[in-house]
Amino acid sequence: MSQRVVKILMNGVTGRMGRNQHLIRSVLAIREQGGVPLPSGDVIWPEPVLIGRSEPKLRALAAEFGLSEWSTDLDAALADPAAEVYFDAQVTSERAASVRKAITAAKHLYCEKPIAADAGEALELARLAQAAGVKNGVVQDKLFLPGLLKLKRLVDAGFFGRILSVRGEFGYWVFEGDWQSAQRPSWNYRAEEGGGIIIDMFCHWQYVLENLFGRIRAVSALGATHLPERVDEAGRRYRATADDAAYGTFELEGGVIVQLNSSWCVRVYRDELLWLQVDGTHGSAVAGLRTCKVQHRVTTPKPTWNPDVPNPFDFYGDWQEVPDNTDFDNGFKAQWELFLKHVVCGEPFPWDFMAGAKGVQLAELGLRSWAERRWLEVPELGA
Structure with missing residues (x-):
């Protein structure tokens, strides 16, 4: 050797x-x-x-x-x-x-x-x-996260039938830096230094969506700077010039509709920091960073809307864990x-790098969509 x-x-x-x-x-x-x-x-x-x-x-x-x-x-x-x-x-x-x-x-x-x-x-x-x-x-x-690897396994196996939609939540509360120190560096909140959650997370969402579900055809995005002032690593107050939350909708080839929220201003009430729900004609899945749960159409409960009686369903209990079946490395x-x-x-x-450029393209279109308040087509890169 x-x-x-x-x-x-x-x-x-x-x-x-x-x-x-x-x-x-x-x-x-x-x-x-x-x-x-x-x-x-x-x-x-x-x-x-x-x-x-x-x-x-x-x-x-x-x-x-x-x-x-x-x-x-x-x-x-x-x-x-x-x-x-x-x-x-x-x-x-x-x-x-x-x-x-x-x-x-x-x-x-x-x-x-x-x-x-x-x-x-x-x-x-x-x-x-x-x-x-x-x-x-x-x-x-993120393509190598155990939860998304399990989700890819389901897609490749045809578990979902025809995929209809994807809903996602990502983020957590990043402290302002005054009474508790921030978990992310201050440059992330200054647009002039390359900060902003759209340029950060839309690069991720581009490769996640394309590798799992198909090419993105169009995007509509709304950004926000929810916390306009923060405190940096030296204890100095500064004005946040970059977006700290993004609310995106994407249309994929084949008609799949995706809604993804990304925020550094959200308190987590879900199993993991990333949560993706995929719904299809034959089944649904909920994937996080490490776990993935499924519900097939034959085990789907049949609720009806009646707010006048206590909920008789254990909605969380009706899902089945996807096993690891392998060792997942970092x-x-x-x-x-x-x-x-x-x-x-x-x-x-x-x-x-061409794959990386596609992520930057989507982020740029997301920022434009926000500024122009409209849907934008995602052309083939370089076209």
Whole structure:
């Protein structure tokens, strides 16, 4: 058995997502398990190089996990011929410029979403990466959630019959930052820094809906900034300029209607932070982050409207749990392993920059729909 070392420039790992999901729970977890095994018996061994703007933070992070390489000089890091992959988890406003540099340096690219602040720039990055011949991928982690994997299993098995509609709720209360600290960074609530829940979550909803149910044909969205003032990490009050809630309706090919609410201003009264209900002619399912429950038409109760008597039904009890039937790994880690196999072995990786650009396109159309207060068609990207 031999190791195939892949040196990865990881930019933005001092932030919440870069540190927790990508460095600790993905790349370092892969190292802890002995690498990514290959059919030949060899393994892919990721070697992270921490990149960022704060020398003290990088030094402390490297020391915490026993890593030897870090740098605040992205240009110098990109000049290293041994570095094969550039990964970006910076704030959205900084991403495109760094990705362009990595393309010029002929590095393979793996990025958090959104890959750019607008669809035109996202499409340009996709075309530049393709022209440069570098492998490229975008994080689409929700496809690897156990609940949605179970939902995909049901779709592929034809459980629903003809799918009619999808309803969803996502979000939780993000504290304002005064009497309790916020769980999300303050830049998320400043549009000038790439913040906003539509640019964030519509990128997710695009790939979730397309991979599970079909292409999105049209979108109608309403955004809101419910909390106009928040307090940042230094205790300073600031004006929130970005949307913190989004109420979207989507029409898919085949006539499926989707309603999805996304909010950082909602208190959770459901089993999980994400909840999707799919209704079809033969059955329905409710999926969360980890669980999925179903109700077939032969076990569907027959309620009638009568508010004058106590409810005789246990509506929650009429659903059946979908079993795991497999082990589910961390979704970020699972996609990292697939991308590393794509780089080393050329295995398929469908979630490339063009897929990421589709998410930015939908977010941009959602913002336009809100501003213009109307439905908008979703054209084929680049058409």
